[in-house]
Amino acid sequence: xxxVMQNPRHLVRRRGQEARLRCSPMKGHSHVYWYRQLxxxxxxxxxxxxxxxxxDESGMPKERFSAEFPKEGPSILxxxxxxxxxxxxxxxxxxxxxxxPTNEQFFGPGTRLTVL
Amino acid sequence: xxxxxxxxxxxxxxxEPVHLPCNHSTISGTDYIHWYRQLxxxxxxxVIHGLTSNVNNRMASLxxxxxxxxxxxxxxxxxxxxxxxxxxxxxxxxYFGNEKLTFGTGTRLTIIP
Numbered sequence: 001x002x003x004v005m006q007n008p009r010h011l012v013r014r015r016g017q018e019a020r021l022r023c024s025p026m027k028g029h030s031h032v033y034w035y036r037q038l039x040x041x042x043x044x045x046x047x048x049x050x051x052x053x054x055x056d057e058s059g060m061p062k063e064r065f066s067a068e069f070p071k072e073g074p075s076i077l078x079x080x081x082x083x084x085x086x087x088x089x090x091x092x093x094x095x096x097x098x099x100x101p102t103n104e105q106f107f108g109p110g111t112r113l114t115v116l
Numbered sequence: 117x118x119x120x121x122x123x124x125x126x127x128x129x130x131x132e133p134v135h136l137p138c139n140h141s142t143i144s145g146t147d148y149i150h151w152y153r154q155l156x157x158x159x160x161x162x163v164i165h166g167l168t169s170n171v172n173n174r175m176a177s178l179x180x181x182x183x184x185x186x187x188x189x190x191x192x193x194x195x196x197x198x199x200x201x202x203x204x205x206x207x208x209x210x211y212f213g214n215e216k217l218t219f220g221t222g223t224r225l226t227i228i229p
Contacts, residue, residue, distance in 0.1 A: 004159075031215065033215070033216065033217075035217075035219075042219045042220065042221055042222065043154075043160065043203075043217075043219040044219070045216040045217065045218065048215060048216055055215075056215075056216060058216075059216070091159045091160070093159070093160075093217075095215070104150075104162035104165070105162065105215075105217060106162070107159030107160045107161060108159055109158060109159055110158075110159050
C-alpha cells in the first residue's frame with residue numbers, strides 16, 4: 001500500500017510565477033491536510049479538505065494561495081505570483097476520516113519550494 | 117487550542133531508554149494526547165496517542181499523569197534512527213472539523229553513539 005505521494009519533491013520558481021503542488025493521499029483516505037514549514041520554523045497548518053470540499057482553511061494566507069481536492073485526481077495546492085517568503089517545505093497528510101480527532105495523519109515526503 | 121510545553125532539546129546514549137516530557141496543564145477532558153516525530157528532511161510520522169490510560173505500541177510507550185496535566189513519551193531502547201524532533205500535540209475530540217494538528221516547537225532528540 002503506497003503511502004502519501006507528493007510531487008514534485010523539489011520545485012524552483014522565479015518571483016511572480018505560479019507554483020502547483022500535488023498530493024495523492026493513501027488509498028482509501030478521503031481527508032487531506034496541507035502544512036507548511038518555513039526554514040528553521042515549525043510546521044503550520046494551512047488547509048483541510050475532503051473530496052470537493054474545503055473544511056478548514058484557517059491557516060491559508062488570504063491572497064495568492066488556494067487548494068482543491070477534486071472528485072478525481074490528486075489534491076492541488078496552488079500558489080500564484082510566488083515571492084521569496086513562500087520558500088518552504090510543504091507537506092501533505094491524509095487520513096481515513098473515521099473517528100477523525102483520534103486517527104493518525106499520514107504525511108508525505110514534502111515538496112521543497114525555492115523561490116529565486 | 118490547549119498549549120503544550122516541551123524541552124527544546126535532549127540527548128541520550130544509544131541503546132538506552134529515553135523519556136521525553138510534555139506539560140499540558142490546560143488540557144481539557146476531551147483532548148487526546150498525540151505524539152509525532154519528524155526525522156531530518158522527512159515528513160512527520162505518527163508515534164502514539166492516548167486519552168487517560170498508558171499506551172504501548174511497537175514504537176514507544178506513552179505514560180499519562182493521573183491529572184492529565186503532563187505526559188511522557190518513552191523510547192525503550194533508542195537507536196540512531198530515533199534522532200528526530202518529537203512533537204506533543206493535543207487534539208480536541210469535541211468538535212467535528214477540528215482535525216488539524218497544531219505543532220509546537222517540539223524536542224530535538226540527539227542520540228549519542
